[in-house]
Amino acid sequence: MSELTELTIKEAARLLRLRSISAADLVTAHVDRIQQLDRRVKAFLRFTPELWDKQADQADKRIKDGDPGPLVGIPMAVKDVLCVRGVETTAGSQILRGFKPPYTGTAMSRLFEAGAVMLGVTNCDEFAMGSSTENSGYHPTHNPWDLDRVPGGSSGGSAAAVAAGEAMIALGTDTGGSIRQPAALCGVVGMKPTYGRVSRYGLIAFASSLDQIGPFARCVDDAAITLAAMAGHDPLDATSSDRVGRDVLNNYGEGVEGMRLGVPREYYDVQGIESGVKAAIDQAIKSLRDAGAEIVDVSLPHTDYGLAAYYIIAPAECSSNLARFDGVRYGMFTEDAENITEAYMRTRRKGFGTEVRRRVMLGTYALSSGYYDAYYLKAQKVRTLIKRDFDEAFQKCDAIVSATSPTVAFPIGSKTQDPLSMYLCDVLTLGGNLAGLPGISVPCGMSEGLPVGLQVLAPQWGENVALRVARTYEESSGVKAEVAPLD
Amino acid sequence: MTSPWEVVIGMEVHVQPRTRSKMFCGCAIGQLGDPPNSNVCEICLGMPGTLPVINKAAVEACLKTAVALNCEIPRHTKFDRKNYMYPDLPKGYQISQYDLPMSVNGVLELDGRRIRVRRVHLEEDTGKLIHAGDKLHKAWESFVDLNRAGVPLMEIVTEPDLRSADEARDYAVALRTLLRTIGASEADMEKGQLRAEPNISIRRAGSEELGVKTELKNINSFRALHRAILYEVARQAEVLESGGTVVQETRGWSDAEQRTFSQRSKEFAEDYRYFPEPDLPPLELDPGWIEDLRRALPELPGARRARLVSQHKLPEADAVLIAADRDLADLFEAAVAKGAEAKPAANWIIGEVAPSGKFPTPEHLADLVKLVTAGSITRDQAREVLIESVETGRSPSDIVAEHGFAQVSDEAALLAEVEAVMAANPRAVEDYRGGKKQALGALMADLKKRAPQANPKVASELLLRLLG
Numbered sequence: 001m002s003e004l005t006e007l008t009i010k011e012a013a014r015l016l017r018l019r020s021i022s023a024a025d026l027v028t029a030h031v032d033r034i035q036q037l038d039r040r041v042k043a044f045l046r047f048t049p050e051l052w053d054k055q056a057d058q059a060d061k062r063i064k065d066g067d068p069g070p071l072v073g074i075p076m077a078v079k080d081v082l083c084v085r086g087v088e089t090t091a092g093s094q095i096l097r098g099f100k101p102p103y104t105g106t107a108m109s110r111l112f113e114a115g116a117v118m119l120g121v122t123n124c125d126e127f128a129m130g131s132s133t134e135n136s137g138y139h140p141t142h143n144p145w146d147l148d149r150v151p152g153g154s155s156g157g158s159a160a161a162v163a164a165g166e167a168m169i170a171l172g173t174d175t176g177g178s179i180r181q182p183a184a185l186c187g188v189v190g191m192k193p194t195y196g197r198v199s200r201y202g203l204i205a206f207a208s209s210l211d212q213i214g215p216f217a218r219c220v221d222d223a224a225i226t227l228a229a230m231a232g233h234d235p236l237d238a239t240s241s242d243r244v245g246r247d248v249l250n251n252y253g254e255g256v257e258g259m260r261l262g263v264p265r266e267y268y269d270v271q272g273i274e275s276g277v278k279a280a281i282d283q284a285i286k287s288l289r290d291a292g293a294e295i296v297d298v299s300l301p302h303t304d305y306g307l308a309a310y311y312i313i314a315p316a317e318c319s320s321n322l323a324r325f326d327g328v329r330y331g332m333f334t335e336d337a338e339n340i341t342e343a344y345m346r347t348r349r350k351g352f353g354t355e356v357r358r359r360v361m362l363g364t365y366a367l368s369s370g371y372y373d374a375y376y377l378k379a380q381k382v383r384t385l386i387k388r389d390f391d392e393a394f395q396k397c398d399a400i401v402s403a404t405s406p407t408v409a410f411p412i413g414s415k416t417q418d419p420l421s422m423y424l425c426d427v428l429t430l431g432g433n434l435a436g437l438p439g440i441s442v443p444c445g446m447s448e449g450l451p452v453g454l455q456v457l458a459p460q461w462g463e464n465v466a467l468r469v470a471r472t473y474e475e476s477s478g479v480k481a482e483v484a485p486l487d
Numbered sequence: 488m489t490s491p492w493e494v495v496i497g498m499e500v501h502v503q504p505r506t507r508s509k510m511f512c513g514c515a516i517g518q519l520g521d522p523p524n525s526n527v528c529e530i531c532l533g534m535p536g537t538l539p540v541i542n543k544a545a546v547e548a549c550l551k552t553a554v555a556l557n558c559e560i561p562r563h564t565k566f567d568r569k570n571y572m573y574p575d576l577p578k579g580y581q582i583s584q585y586d587l588p589m590s591v592n593g594v595l596e597l598d599g600r601r602i603r604v605r606r607v608h609l610e611e612d613t614g615k616l617i618h619a620g621d622k623l624h625k626a627w628e629s630f631v632d633l634n635r636a637g638v639p640l641m642e643i644v645t646e647p648d649l650r651s652a653d654e655a656r657d658y659a660v661a662l663r664t665l666l667r668t669i670g671a672s673e674a675d676m677e678k679g680q681l682r683a684e685p686n687i688s689i690r691r692a693g694s695e696e697l698g699v700k701t702e703l704k705n706i707n708s709f710r711a712l713h714r715a716i717l718y719e720v721a722r723q724a725e726v727l728e729s730g731g732t733v734v735q736e737t738r739g740w741s742d743a744e745q746r747t748f749s750q751r752s753k754e755f756a757e758d759y760r761y762f763p764e765p766d767l768p769p770l771e772l773d774p775g776w777i778e779d780l781r782r783a784l785p786e787l788p789g790a791r792r793a794r795l796v797s798q799h800k801l802p803e804a805d806a807v808l809i810a811a812d813r814d815l816a817d818l819f820e821a822a823v824a825k826g827a828e829a830k831p832a833a834n835w836i837i838g839e840v841a842p843s844g845k846f847p848t849p850e851h852l853a854d855l856v857k858l859v860t861a862g863s864i865t866r867d868q869a870r871e872v873l874i875e876s877v878e879t880g881r882s883p884s885d886i887v888a889e890h891g892f893a894q895v896s897d898e899a900a901l902l903a904e905v906e907a908v909m910a911a912n913p914r915a916v917e918d919y920r921g922g923k924k925q926a927l928g929a930l931m932a933d934l935k936k937r938a939p940q941a942n943p944k945v946a947s948e949l950l951l952r953l954l955g
Binding site for chain 2: 081082083089091096099101102103105200201202203204205207208209235236237238239316317319320322323324325326328329330340344364367368369372376
């Protein structure tokens, strides 16, 4: 294994600046690693050699010209729901097979401008709906720590690529936990920013009021650097905040001395939490206390209703967002239909997988006249209550800590027949989406030989707080994300 | 004979506000006849991953309209998704406004009657389908043109307050005038910038209950609007009088056949699954902005018409025609300010300027009116002078001087011409003297031919004296 695939951004940037290595070398090392491993991990759906050649070349020129940007030449993987001009982007779905967006989304173009080098497109659950990447319309991805297990999802490909050393950083999207949960299961850092922090322009929508783009990395610093480069107002996204993106780094290095960290009892004792996970979290909390934080009990009383509200709101929005996939303008189209309605039905039946169809139906039902008040409107009210829960909790603490996932990575195929058990994977993460909060998952040890993630949730626009806690934990605990021992 | 039926009409009018770009993206609005799919981008094509951004100019036009219609404007408004799948709707939903429209409860005064406006809201237009064959479901091939997709539309909906085809047409015309006056829209029906969809029902005169309504579409002129309503009212009356029931449905107007035909039954009301558009945060309208718009409103057509009558003593009919167009009314008032007499100035505007659409400067119009009133040129000459003045930008006085158009009012100068006319028409002279007074007409006509510059009044007096 080449050690170039184990570097952090800072280490790589130093070597690049010293000209010990070139951006092209860095890309080559990752491509070699991919060639060596990805047949087994299957993190990627497709590769972008024209882009990496061009971008690595540009990066080397920039370095030669003395560009000090931290992301210049850094190899990056991109989840299949994020549009890059000319690069086939399918949202993990057959219905979009062959679709090449005519434009590049804002977050990606900002990272390209910052010098990142795109290696390829990573696998995910179809339209980001799932928690194991098994709902991909192409193939499942394997957890680099145990190839018989799932990497989590929906951004499982991105998490696995970073965990396997196939990419230094990766982009994912998080609607109910789709960055944090796979980060936890793959033993890497993954962050979901505050809703509105990163432009959604170019993100193929699953649930518009919940989706956010965020980074995967092997250390908190790398996640912070990547997030800072893509954050900030975008005139193309009316829901993007006009806050300055670099806010996310304010006071970020200052430690947790004197900070109050809340442990919500509903999260701590969540149903189905594995004892090994709980032990790792206890250890993490102790480590944070040792680092100077005060640990306080808090409560999020409406947690139990979060899952239900989420599974109304997200499907409702998705039923509308996915209406455009009709085969008329792009993607799959089935020939020989008798009429347009039949053409729609055939295309969508063939192009969408089971879980997507299930959610479109759930959402359509929830929005139907006569049911709207009982489902959608009620769910929105629950959402308000959940926000209020967090507001009250943050009166008592600066950030909330919990497990990211109640379990470690589970065996491939073990939950596919039981959608509800799959939905429960997100029980600790989706509250952050409903409330629009920033959250990060950092590796906090192992249970049964598999990684466990510590989740830190902060108030809105408090990315710096979440990053600060996560970084302090990483430093003081000595627990670091490692490249999975695959060879 | 009075009809036993009372007609009840509510109007839904879609108006394209005057904006440079589309409702939610930067695409140009374009022109009718642009190549298909030439004014499109990834956003209005509904490409995956794209997002809408609200066009402020469209919001402003809508608020101006709301203010001019005396609407209440709530502080909070939002956009909603109206979900349905059709190939002319790229996203599978239309961004519209459902339960919190930009404005409600307005009124448009129509000849003393108050037509209540229920709501004015903003939405986006759909694309256009062109079918090779008949309808979408029978066509062999269908083509989608998305140039119109995402073009902003204001929807202006009245209460069922209109009582006749005349009134419905007058309402639509008055609305167009208002929109043009405040600069909210060009409101050209033929360009599809104003689409009127009347909802029509009839009921026994004296009844308070509303009958079953039909909604008419495909109406592309005020004339068609009027005819379509007359046709539909007669059709409904016939249905009811023959013991049938009116079916609630959308009907299309065929201009070629001059009749309405059933398009879509509303028996199974479509469920649009409206919900708040999550891609657009709710709008908080700044009351200061609305006040600024209210203050900046020009004089509205109704007020101006009244003033043209009271201040300039114009007949009501003239005032209606002139006030209906802001440019005409501005020209009229400016010309009067430059010294033109009001009534003749109105005549020239209604008779010449409005039909040709060729506008002289107010100074030139005033100059022209003065030349005619003073008897310096004939009306026919004045018409030519006006055209030349508009084309060259020179003043009527200059043109008249150059062409020697000035009327001849000097009797001595006209004597030879009058004598020549009498010599050339001995028969007419004889007839006149024999008592056939109408023979004078033939003589005057000949005189006008031989001496076009002759002042007709002076010449006819001279002729009468010589004949007598």
